[in-house]
Amino acid sequence: MAKVYIDKDATLDPIKDKTIAVLGYGSQGRAWALNLRDSGLKVLVGLEREGNSWKVAESDGFNPMHTEDAVKNSDIVIFLVPDMVQRYVYRERVVPYLRDGMDLVFAHGFNIHYKLIEPPKTVDVYMIAPKGPGPIVREYFAKGGGVPALVAVHQNYSGKAFEKALAIAKALGATRAGVIETTFKEETETDLFGEQVDLVGGITQLMRTAFQVLVEAGYQPEIAYYETINEMKMIVDLIYEKGFTGMLKAVSETAKYGGFTAGKYVINEDVKKRMKEVLDRIRSGKFAEEWIEEYNKGAPTLVNGMKEVENSLEEQVGRQIREISLRGKPKS
Numbered sequence: 001m002a003k004v005y006i007d008k009d010a011t012l013d014p015i016k017d018k019t020i021a022v023l024g025y026g027s028q029g030r031a032w033a034l035n036l037r038d039s040g041l042k043v044l045v046g047l048e049r050e051g052n053s054w055k056v057a058e059s060d061g062f063n064p065m066h067t068e069d070a071v072k073n074s075d076i077v078i079f080l081v082p083d084m085v086q087r088y089v090y091r092e093r094v095v096p097y098l099r100d101g102m103d104l105v106f107a108h109g110f111n112i113h114y115k116l117i118e119p120p121k122t123v124d125v126y127m128i129a130p131k132g133p134g135p136i137v138r139e140y141f142a143k144g145g146g147v148p149a150l151v152a153v154h155q156n157y158s159g160k161a162f163e164k165a166l167a168i169a170k171a172l173g174a175t176r177a178g179v180i181e182t183t184f185k186e187e188t189e190t191d192l193f194g195e196q197v198d199l200v201g202g203i204t205q206l207m208r209t210a211f212q213v214l215v216e217a218g219y220q221p222e223i224a225y226y227e228t229i230n231e232m233k234m235i236v237d238l239i240y241e242k243g244f245t246g247m248l249k250a251v252s253e254t255a256k257y258g259g260f261t262a263g264k265y266v267i268n269e270d271v272k273k274r275m276k277e278v279l280d281r282i283r284s285g286k287f288a289e290e291w292i293e294e295y296n297k298g299a300p301t302l303v304n305g306m307k308e309v310e311n312s313l314e315e316q317v318g319r320q321i322r323e324i325s326l327r328g329k330p331k332s
């Protein structure tokens with residue numbers, strides 16, 4: 001079993017006198033800036049433009065500044081702008097002001113692992129990757145808890161990079177749950193694989209396809225939505241809290257028998273083979289190359305994909321069903 005670092009294994013000492021620049025104030029940026037500030041650390045918010053994030057940061061009591069000003073005035077620079085933007089921010093706003101002994105910190109290994117950012121040897125490079133979306137990282141912390149995280153060290157110029165990564169994890173609330181060590185390579189490849197075949201790609205496609213099969217067979221879309229999409233949360237909550245065994249114990253004998261048989265028929269060896277192909281594309285760097293090219297074209301696949309999802313029957317029906325479901329959800 002991997003070693004799990006908890007609150008008592010980490011101290012804020014290695015970073016308590018440092019100034020931390022949080023670059024970006026979106027999903028993770030806002031959560032990190034607020035959690036680190038609430039943990040007593042000195043945080044500057046650095047932004048590229050006086051847009052929406054700027055206003056949100058101000059209303060949270062920060063004095064946002066342009067990225068280069070945050071970099072000039074800090075010891076630790078945390079990259080929380082989108083992965084595809086990080087290398088431009090690094091090249092234009094960080095490199096000119098980078099001093100020996102500074103720290104470059106990431107929440108995902110993409111830019112370092114695929115060598116889009118290649119820092120000089122004289123800085124520490126490490127990662128704290130929260131295993132949850134930014135708003136949850138903030139919400140759990142504010143309620144006294146924390147979202148687990150992975151930490152990794154890419155460059156250890158100071159000899160203290162790991163201790164500093166744990167310190168930031170602690171200030172984020174992650175050690176209240178537990179922190180596990182990884183590498184940039186492992187985090188990047190597993191993160192991409194998980195979101196592609198399972199969390200974002202796989203599960204969405206599984207639910208939507210199941211919905212479509214029922215609707216095309218003439219069943220009411222509302223009933224199909226309940227069965228193939230809405231109930232997923234309850235099943236996943238059971239798995240999250242009690243494992244597959246706990247979930248299986250909560251469903252009927254009939255569901256267990258049907259599940260064991262049809263599950264392996266639908267998600268068969270062929271699917272596994274294609275999952276391996278997806279992993280190969282990630283490991284070879286082909287996926288990264290393709291995504292950068294797509295992004296540079298204005299990301300038409302994202303634009304069209306969002307439109308297609310938003311206009312789909314499952315989304316239209318979903319709006320109504322979610323209203324019904326949320327009405328019944330206990331308040332706390």
Ligand code: NDP
Nearest residue numbers: 024025026027028048051052053080081082107108133134
């Ligand atoms: P977001 O997409 O939420 O970042 C938005 C922020 O970046 C805003 O402040 C926005 O400013 C700024 N921004 C967006 N586009 C540009 C641009 N073209 N130029 C300059 N600034 C821009 O990022 P995330 O929080 O999702 O991701 C940050 C990092 O965290 C990534 O490395 C990601 O992989 C990692 N991560 C994210 C997780 C998540 O849950 N989202 C989970 C774990 C890791 P403005 O308002 O002005 O547009």
Ligand code: MG
Nearest residue numbers: 191192194195
């Ligand atoms: Mg992830």
Ligand code: MG
Nearest residue numbers: 108191192195
């Ligand atoms: Mg990811």
